[in-house]
Amino acid sequence: MSPQETERDAEIRYLAEGRAAEPGALLPILHAIQDRLGYVPETAVPIVADVLNLSRAEVHGVVTFYHFFRTKAPGKRTLYVCRAEACQSMGSRSLENYARKKLGVDFHETTADGRLSLEPVYCLGNCACSPAVMVDETVYGRVTAQRLDEILA
């Protein structure tokens, strides 16, 4: 480890080294980093590249390909609003607009107080009870504007 690396970087290196021997280790490593830190910071790219003997471009390419990995710290909680067809058929387009207006942010943004990030999601598999949203890992079905208020209260 180089002396410039901060404690967080050391943790990233530890997480990467722990899974480096697995076949196809890059996604499991990125998941481990995001599970721990809430996102994959840019400083993780050279460290993971070094551990896996990949180029930075390869690691950057993978981080940015997948919608699930984020490179900025998210809010305390994340609200995922489903935008897919089953939810559309039950009014998700207006729910989506309501969420944006209520929070004052667009998709991929975080409220100014850092409490909540808003993300789109394309299907939560809750399609018989649409529209659906997920807060962190908890899914809610048949969500109306009023129910969303209660969920976020």
Place this chain on the structure above:
Amino acid sequence: MTAATRVFVPSDTTARSLGADAVAAAIATEAKRRGATVEIVRNGSRGLYWLEPLVEVLVGDERHAYGPVTSKDVAALFDANFLAGGKHALALGPTDSIDYLKKQTRLTFARVGVIDPLSLDDYRAHGGYRGLTNALKLSGEQIVATVTDSGLRGRGGAAFPTGIKWKTVLVTKAEQKYVVCNADEGDSGTFADRMIMESDPFVLIEGMTIAGIAVGATQGFVYIRAEYPQAIKTMRAAIERANAAGFLGSDIQGSGRKFELEVREAAGAYICGEETSLLESLEGKRGMVRYRPPLPAIKGLFGKPTVINNVLSLATVPVILDKGADFYRGFGVGRSRGTITIQLAGNIKHGGLIELAFGLPLREILYDFGGGSATGRPIRAVQAGGPLGAYVPPPQFDTAFDYEQFAAVGAMVGHGGLVVFDDTVDMGEQARFAMEFCAIESCGKCTPCRIGAVRGVEVIDKIRCGENEAANLTLLRELCDTMVTGSLCALGGMAPFPVLSVLNHYPEDLKAGAGKSEAA
């Protein structure tokens, strides 16, 4: 002291999304307060989703259902003596007599909602691991022949004969082979894979183990989408238990056969449901689609021969090995053999999981099972087979639900999802979304998909603004043709299908000013 009454409260994601956890907690509290002894079992869901949370009570040897139950109903249920099957406004009678369930043929889903998902004893008491026991007595060729003879075709959407795929892997010589389960169920309107993984995870483990033994693969991966946190947790826990009980590992049930299984979490890319893209992702790369040939069966994961199948295909293998190929192919019509798991979703009164032999007309699914739209308005369109499937208009509702007949009207069965829309839908907006979704999810490898989807959104916007309407409508058809014929995989190759179905069946919605959308 009397024996505890068994009360079943589903732990499935949809049931929980409607408050099942609070119901389970309320039942426990209320039972304690009243001095009643109950054993609360968190089973999976029966898939009667408009009735969730669906609470069941074991009375004698029969389960009685109550639903949809909220935590506020619990005290009244106790007052009505529901622990003895008492009468209440929410009482539905014996669960197995509920019409929606009684009319089904549950083969793949036989145990879903019935058992405790993580109880190996429960699994085995309900016929689990009989297929593997039979498979261990057969040669690889015999197992593959059984699967081929059953007529099982890939349930992920492509409908390729499963046995033929396996045969290719079996006859390809290699030191290492793999079994990969595609659990990246990204199609809107589908949840059958999720239900299997959350409600009967051992059936998927058993199916993959049989596949491994059949083709000589010793390592399996289940690639599950990140949007399904509960399925990931349940599968991991089930794999741990199967290992501990010797149903996975280096010596399966003393047979000397080895099969290891690992869950890999996806990362939110729809394209990774495409099998070659999924393999790239498992290898730790961007999920870019591969050129074919070589087929994954010959050069798949890490360049080795790989069986890659959908959850439902693999979860259907145990019943085939248990009851035989003839039993399974005895269901269905024409070349669509066995059962199909229909997922009825969107604007529908009785949404849920319906497993049936192939061949029921769409109309019966929508009205006899589904009870019409949730809003009570006329059904105007049904998107079949996910976001790449055509919108089916009412004049085609008499089409039988099987691969060939749906293909004949330009629609597809796909993974079995049906998303219902009432007459307030703006089909122009739906056409636009198909292109928008393709643009967001394109892997970018081939030009027709990468550029075409973006241009598709632009052209539809122009048409809806009245800009050179006739010329742009022609251009849109040409663009669709380019994408269909020129794309590398099904994403770019099929994203035009919903668009074309709107052009063909709902042209009035693609006229200038037809948009009544509230989307930003």
